[in-house]
Ligand SMILES: [Ca+2]
């Protein structure tokens with residue numbers, strides 16, 4: 647069987663996604679453009695970075711994810727979305743962010759962008775902590 651796969655271009659729908667810590671999850675979308683006659687698979691995964699200041703931490707601020715497979719079927723939709731779970735806590739924090747990457751083993755896939763940044767706004771305020779503190783007195 648003759649299989650034809652011309653170059654397809656894949657990119658995050660947005661370079662930056664902003665969520666609130668209390669949202670529970672953040673949805674990231676990936677767009678594909680171009681012509682293809684076999685299914686195109688891409689892998690979406692979170693990037694652990696323990697070194698950068700104000701970096702959100704895996705499994706403490708968000709759920710680490712390494713195995714989200716995006717499948718673009720021939721004749722199917724050109725956008726695939728995945729939810730990354732956010733972890734809410736009661737700690738007063740700065741705005742934090744983490745990175746999500748996409749990759750593919752298919753040679754014909756060209757990435758216009760491989761990385762998106764998720765910014766998490768903290769849901770905990772000083773006044774809530776004061777109320778909790780007063781409640782314990
Ligand atoms: Ca947090």
Ligand SMILES: [Ca+2]
Pocket residue numbers: 667734735736737738739768769770
């Ligand atoms: Ca917090």
